[in-house]
Amino acid sequence: MKIVKNNKLLIILIALYSLAIFSVIAWGIPSQARPFTYNMDEWHQMSAVRALFSHGTPNVPGAAHGSIFQFFLSGVYLIPFVVFGLVNPFAIHSSISNLAMQEKLFIVLRSNTLLFGVLSIIVLAIIAKKHLNSNSVLTALLFVCTPIWLTLSSNFKYDIALIFWILLSTLAILNYIKSPTLKNYIISAIPCALAFATKVSAVPMLAIYIASFFIFTPHWQKKYKHLVWGVAVFLAIFVVFGIPDLFFRWSDYMEYLSSNLVSSVKADSNYILGVPNKWIYIFFIGFPMIFGHIFYFLFFIAFVYWLIKIIRWLYFKKYADHKGEIFIFFSLIIFILSLTSLGLGATGNRVLVILPFLGLLSAKFIINVLKTNRYKTYLSIFIGILIFLQFCESSVVIYAKYGKSVLQQSSSWIVGNISKGTTIGIENIPIYQSLPDIVLREYYLKATDKLAKISYEYEIVSATSKKLPKVVIISDRYLDEKFEKKSPKKDLLDRLKKENYKVTEEFRPNLQLYKLFHNDLDYYLSGLNFVFPVTIYERS
Secondary structure, three states: OHHHHHOHHHHHHHHHHHHHHHOOOOOOOOEOOEOOOOOHHHHHHHHHHHHHHHHOOOOOOOOOOOOOHHHHHHHHHHHHHHHOOOOOHHHOOOOOOOHHHHHHHHHHHHHHHHHHHHHHHHHHHHHHHHHOOOOHHHHHHHHHOOHHHHHHHOOOOOHHHHHHHHHHHHHHHHHHHHOOOHHHHHHHHHHHHHHHHHOHHHOHHHHHHHHHHHHHOOOHHHOHHHHHHHHHHHHHHHHHHHOOOHHHOHHHHHHHHHHHHHHHHHHHHHEOOOOOOHHHHHHHHHHHHHHOHHHHHHHHHHHHHHHHHHHHHHHOOOOHHHHHHHHHHHHHHHHHHHHHHHHHHOOHHHHHHHHHHHHHHHHHHHHHHHHOOOOHHHHHHHHHHHHHHHHHHHHHHHHOOOOOOHHHHHHHHHHHHOOOOOEEEEOOOHHHOOOOHHHHHHHHHHHHOOOOOOOOEEEEOOOOOOOOOOEEEEEOHHHHHHHEOOOHHHHHHHHHHHOOEEEEEEEOOOHHHHOOOOOHHHHHHOOOOOOOOEEEEEEO
């Protein structure tokens, strides 16, 4: 009761956050009207959970490749739901079978994400209060009220869980910095390794863990035993919980790393960004959209503030009482450097790893400014207004999910305006094309059951197709028309134009959501959206 009394505002914030996520928890998941999730990463991760418990590895076709730990925890989380007959993951035999069960399964899995979200907020608040002498509620508020956090909190992915383990790692290392004993160093290896075992993008935690030994261990030259034992524990836990199948799935892990670090960067040169280089785009257009323009502006000022502060502390050797701030700043730099290999892929869920450090440093900066300023009352009101505006901007990603999605609207229009039996042209691969619900459902229904009764016929089309059907559906056409130098979709659009196809109807996502972005390229690259404009063409 004492804990509750002392943390009323934090508990209210967590309750409001949970309510917001629960209000859209069923958005974009399979239902009787549609197979697959709007965000296909969710489908692959669900498949990885099933594959892990049926094949002993998630690295199978159709599942998410990568390290295992979060898929294992998700499977364990499902056990009570399976025991009580609420869900049965193994009753799903194909993408279009048992859609009602799929719907329930994804709701349960998304609740697992929410649980890790709540735990992340709690650990963040502990770090702010215990190690930075900062305001835990302000820190949590800045952290929660960001578009990327609210977006990913309502999806079943390992990203939110990863943030929990990164925060727990940060807390454990800060405990070691405060009391640098062998026991504390080994203990801090555990969450660091589990973060890495959750997702390989946490690899900077190994560098941070090793560096913390040299930076914060008094007389480290005499304590190499700490480092040896710590790294040994780290590697052992990572191998056992992260990649126990490494030796007989080596090629899968190589493909996973290649697709994330090589293939994605190769596509960078194909975009027309409208700015001199991709780093200007990432840091001055991409990040403000992902984290919220006001929050990112606050952080930008805070970053300069902390850089100057830390340089002065180091120069005048007054860093003994500020090790927490120095460690958080150092960790942020390491994670930012790790993102540089991704190029324009350093957006969306991949940059979520820096959010905890942005929140901690920004909140502490605000507290320091308020403490030393005689206009504290006016500044507090001004900062309160900024946070409210940040909340208004970020809440759009939740609000936009309350109405019918573009894929539902376009599906209803097709049923009411296109004659049954019509052949509709669609692009390959259908599950990644943000197609109307009815199109995706019928296409895969027919693919799994040749005798299934469907309203329309479907044909995969491209610019090289011998003949195009009368009706063709294109998703996200503006991205290819205006912002890509070349693409198969752009070639198909050129052919539609030459053959006198006209836009019969077009459906675009929530206009308020669009206002967060400058154009369709920003909308696409932000990684905040999984539904794109749907355009229906018909030959005139």
